[in-house]
Amino acid sequence: MAGRYGVDQFSRFLSFVALALIVLNLFFRSSVLWILGIAVLVLTYVRMFSKNFEKRRKENERYLQLKYKLTSGFRNWNDRRKQSRDYVFFRCPSCHAMLRVPRGKGKIRVTCRKCGNAFEKKT
Numbered sequence: 001m002a003g004r005y006g007v008d009q010f011s012r013f014l015s016f017v018a019l020a021l022i023v024l025n026l027f028f029r030s031s032v033l034w035i036l037g038i039a040v041l042v043l044t045y046v047r048m049f050s051k052n053f054e055k056r057r058k059e060n061e062r063y064l065q066l067k068y069k070l071t072s073g074f075r076n077w078n079d080r081r082k083q084s085r086d087y088v089f090f091r092c093p094s095c096h097a098m099l100r101v102p103r104g105k106g107k108i109r110v111t112c113r114k115c116g117n118a119f120e121k122k123t
C-alpha cells in the first residue's frame with residue numbers, strides 16, 4: 001500500500017454500503033442490487049489504491065461535510081434530550097432560535113441571544 005491512498009471514512013462508508021447491498025441481494029435476489037453492490041465495492045478499492053491523494057482527500061471532505069449536515073438534526077435533538085433534566089428548551093417567538101434555560105426557576109425573563117427579544121417564560 002506504499003504510495004497508495006488507503007482507507008478513509010468515505011471508503012469505510014462505501015464498503016459498508018457495498019456489503020449492505022450484497023446482503024440485501026441475498027434476500028431479494030435482484031441483479032440490480034448485486035451489480036450496484038459490486039460497483040460500490042469496486043469504487044471502494046479504486047479509491048483505496050488511488051495515487052491521486054488530493055482528489056481522494058477532497059471526496060472524503062465532501063462526504064464528512066454532508067454526513068455532518070445530515071446528522072446535525074439528530075445530534076442536536078440528542079444533546080437536548082441528554083440535558084432535558086437540568087434545562088428547558090424552547091424556540092424564541094420572534095426569530096425561532098433554539099434557547100436553553102435552567103429548569104425549575106419559576107417564571108423568568110428570557111432575553112434571546114440571537115435577536116435580543118425579551119419575554120417571560122415559566123421553567
Ligand SMILES: [Zn+2]
Pocket residue numbers: 092093094095096097112113114115116117
Ligand atoms: Zn430571538
